[in-house]
Amino acid sequence: MLRRARGRMVGLALVVAGSLILSACGAGGGGSGGASGGESQGGGQAEQPTVRVGLVYDVGGRGDQSFNDMAYAGLERAQQEFGDRVEVRDAEPDAGGQNREDLLRAFADQGYDLVIGVGYLFTDAVTAVAKEYPDVKFGIVDSCPQEPLDNVACLTFKEHEGSFLVGAAAALKTRTGKIGFVGGMKSALIERFEAGYRAGAKYINPDVQVLVDYAGTTGEAFSNPTKGRELALAQIQQGADVIYHAAGGTGKGVFEAVKQQGKLAIGVDADQSLTAPDYADVILTSMVKRVDVAVFDLIRSVVEGDFRPGLHAYGLKEDGVGYAVNDKNRAMIEDITAQLDELKQKIIDGEIQVPETPGDV
Known part of the structure; x- marks a missing residue:
């Protein structure tokens, strides 16, 4: 656990x-019986x-x-x-x-x-x-x-929109032509991450190979780092050198495998180079979901x-999803940010329609 x-x-x-x-x-001193309101101004104001x-x-x-x-x-x-x-x-x-x-x-x-x-x-x-x-x-x-x-x-x-950008990043950075995706619970929601990732990678290189695995079919698939590590190692053995996870706590195992093998990872939801600092040196970027x-x-x-x-x-237009850049990962990704930002704008403008299901890629 x-x-x-x-x-x-x-x-x-x-x-x-x-x-x-x-x-x-509770934090901030809010009591169960109600809390005082704004500060008094002139004659004061009601709570x-x-x-x-x-x-x-x-x-x-x-x-x-x-x-x-x-x-x-x-x-x-x-x-x-x-x-x-x-x-x-x-x-x-x-x-x-x-x-x-x-x-x-x-x-x-x-x-x-x-x-x-x-x-x-x-x-x-x-x-x-x-x-x-x-x-x-x-x-x-x-x-x-x-x-x-x-x-x-x-x-x-619109997870598929943000995932498109990190899929493009993976295709631009792979040296083997093979990249990986590790999902948590297999479901329509997590398949949107997969679909966007596939589409972004294929947009950059139609011949890129995307290896896909899911950790399970129940909610517990989001809290199994041992399984995440196992799946990531298997993908690395097949040649994947960049692996994106959309698996919650299971993603920690993906990071462990990637770091052990000297490959690159892509985080999810938070900027994981900041929230998982022990793995910051191998996290290329994260698909940030706000x-x-x-x-x-x-x-x-x-x-x-x-x-x-x-x-x-x-979605991208509302700044609800995107890809992460900070001082920790800037050196790894700054050479492709202009391309990613161009793709982002094309999605916002409707020039690129990102699929929501893997079967449409």
Whole structure:
């Protein structure tokens, strides 16, 4: 099991002996009975009510250096920017994620104003609980209920667009003409990463070979670094010298294999040369998926009284996805950034249509 990064928490919820216990303390001093509002100006101003936000992570939880940690960063930013106007709590599901619905319901039952499920595996759980609590606002990352609900906002991303750019980067950097992709749970969502990656690589070099493997067919495939390492080593043995993972915590094993073999890796969701610094020297770039921005935007909408249900899609145009460049990886990628930026603009302008399924590449 992955070692959880704990540090300073915004809030904490644990499942102990099958019973849900939500913490009673939050960062920033937001008490459960409401917090003081803005500063007094002249004759002063009325206190603003506290918006209570509960967030439930995907399988793997905090410390995955990727998807869940980006959601936490959105919580953290909301606490920093809104201070006592928000009270935030977070919770982690059990290893198999079977208690997702229980965790969401616990927040709703305690009267939280906004409850967020991080990941498409929350679709059924959010749908069920949102129907039970029509006065509570809900958010779900990477999915949407099949039927529109007036109290659910769907935060989705055009992963295929960002993956196109890192696929192009892989094709520009490979020396063997073979590159790899390691996905977490085989699903329509992760296949969008694969499709974009394939398309970007083929756009640069139609003859490039893309090796593809998935870690499993359940949510646990996102928290199995041993499997990630095994799959990456197998691809390297077949000649892959650049490997992109879209596998959450499983990606740590991909990084281990790539570093051991002296190859290159491409991270996902967060800029992983920063969140996984032990592997920064082999991370060419990362396909950044701004879950932090989406979570913060949703919280802000509730704080400002502008919550809007339905679909909110983040792509290249909205700066919701992209590729990472920083001081740690600049030397590895700066010779191709002009080409990548040109491709980015072509996608934004509609000159390049990026496929969403591998079969269309």
